[in-house]
Amino acid sequence: xxxxxTVVGAGFYGSTTAQRLAEYDVFDTVVLTDIVEGxxxxxxxxxNQSRPVxxxxxxxxxxxxxxxxxxxxxxxxxxxxxxxxxxxxxxGMSRMDLLxxxxxxxxxxxENVAKYAPNAVVIVVSNPLDEMTALAQLATQFPxxxxxxxxxxxxxxxxxxxVAETLAVPVSSVxxxxxxxxxxxxxxxxxxxxxxxxxxxxxxxxDKIEELVVRTRNGGAEVVALLKTGSAYYAPSAAAAxxxxxxxxxxxxxxxVCAWVDGEYGISGVYLGVEAELGAEGVRRIVETDLTGSxxxxxxxxxxxxxxxxADVAHL
Ligand SMILES: NC(=O)c1ccc[n+]([C@@H]2O[C@H](COP(=O)([O-])OP(=O)(O)OC[C@H]3O[C@@H](n4cnc5c(N)ncnc54)[C@H](O)[C@@H]3O)[C@@H](O)[C@H]2O)c1
Numbered sequence: 001x002x003x004x005x006t007v008v009g010a011g012f013y014g015s016t017t018a019q020r021l022a023e024y025d026v027f028d029t030v031v032l033t034d035i036v037e038g039x040x041x042x043x044x045x046x047x048n049q050s051r052p053v054x055x056x057x058x059x060x061x062x063x064x065x066x067x068x069x070x071x072x073x074x075x076x077x078x079x080x081x082x083x084x085x086x087x088x089x090x091x092g093m094s095r096m097d098l099l100x101x102x103x104x105x106x107x108x109x110x111e112n113v114a115k116y117a118p119n120a121v122v123i124v125v126s127n128p129l130d131e132m133t134a135l136a137q138l139a140t141q142f143p144x145x146x147x148x149x150x151x152x153x154x155x156x157x158x159x160x161x162x163v164a165e166t167l168a169v170p171v172s173s174v175x176x177x178x179x180x181x182x183x184x185x186x187x188x189x190x191x192x193x194x195x196x197x198x199x200x201x202x203x204x205x206x207d208k209i210e211e212l213v214v215r216t217r218n219g220g221a222e223v224v225a226l227l228k229t230g231s232a233y234y235a236p237s238a239a240a241a242x243x244x245x246x247x248x249x250x251x252x253x254x255x256x257v258c259a260w261v262d263g264e265y266g267i268s269g270v271y272l273g274v275e276a277e278l279g280a281e282g283v284r285r286i287v288e289t290d291l292t293g294s295x296x297x298x299x300x301x302x303x304x305x306x307x308x309x310x311a312d313v314a315h316l
Contacts (some may be wrong), residue, residue, distance in 0.1 A: 002028025009085035086126035103316035151182030152256025177246035180302035198268035
């Protein structure tokens with residue numbers, strides 16, 4: 001049987017994610033949903049008409065959904081569901097400013113996902129990311145390995161891009177890593193960052209690395225400030241689509257994602273950005289990596305910062 005993936009929310013993030021997933025040409029069906037009547041159907045029609053030009057066979061199906069689960073039959077049998085529904089930031093807003101409004105949206109979506117696609121792996125992207133991932137797990141009651149969030153792939157891609165631009169080298173020669181929260185306590189990991197295998201610390205002075213770390217931490221806000229009307233979606237959709245592909249292909253790829261941490265790095269009982277091996281069951285296992293003492297301390301600080309907020313979402 002061919003694979004089916006659903007993208008909930010047909011805004012900028014959702015529609016670009018659907019496009020990337022369709023163009024991979026590895027899924028039978030990509031379902032795109034939204035509450036705005038006709039928007040997902042229109043985008044699906046448009047995407048399908050790109051198939052002869054781009055040369056892919058994946059069918060895109062659009063479905064308008066209602067507050068009481070109307071239209072959700074379209075997602076039945078999905079192997080993966082990506083939740084992008086929710087408001088994006090405006091200039092000057094932090095991701096936490098979206099907490100209450102997006103919690104209502106994500107809870108409603110997650111309950112319908114549990115009902116109509118009970119075997120799916122759920123990838124959350126709505127912000128604030130760590131909290132919305134925890135909420136989606138609560139609302140679906142899916143096993144924790146089957147609910148994960150996208151942040152680390154994007155933050156790492158931003159860090160990598162900044163390093164490549166600074167050193168004027170191909171992005172393919174750069175490896176970086178970003179752990180922790182998708183927010184103020186993001187933990188870019190310079191000790192795990194290399195260019196053609198050479199440690200970053202041998203190529204850039206410490207203050208320049210710190211500058212790139214800060215720019216990475218503020219990477220989303222930098223785009224929001226320029227766009228003025230919404231947040232980033234090209235790099236974010238690339239990240240979420242790759243995660244969905246790894247799950248659908250049961251590939252075992254190791255990626256930085258927001259996953260349930262249970263003892264790794266001495267941290268337990270919280271959704272946090274860590275490296276994880278992805279497969280058909282979602283997170284196969286958390287992959288612990290060598291970190292410096294200060295990086296582990298920063299990761300623990302991030303865990304405590306998001307732990308309190310994740311406990312709060314249960315009441316939203
Ligand atoms: N995790 C990340 O790295 C990351 C990166 C960028 C953006 N985001 C987040 O992704 C979310 C979407 O961003 P965007 O740029 O696509 O925003 P957008 O405003 O373009 O799209 C959001 C869409 O969600 C739809 N929606 C609202 N309620 C819904 C519901 N109940 N069911 C289905 N659809 C619903 C809206 O109608 C809209 O089309 C935001 O919360 C944003 O902050 C996360």
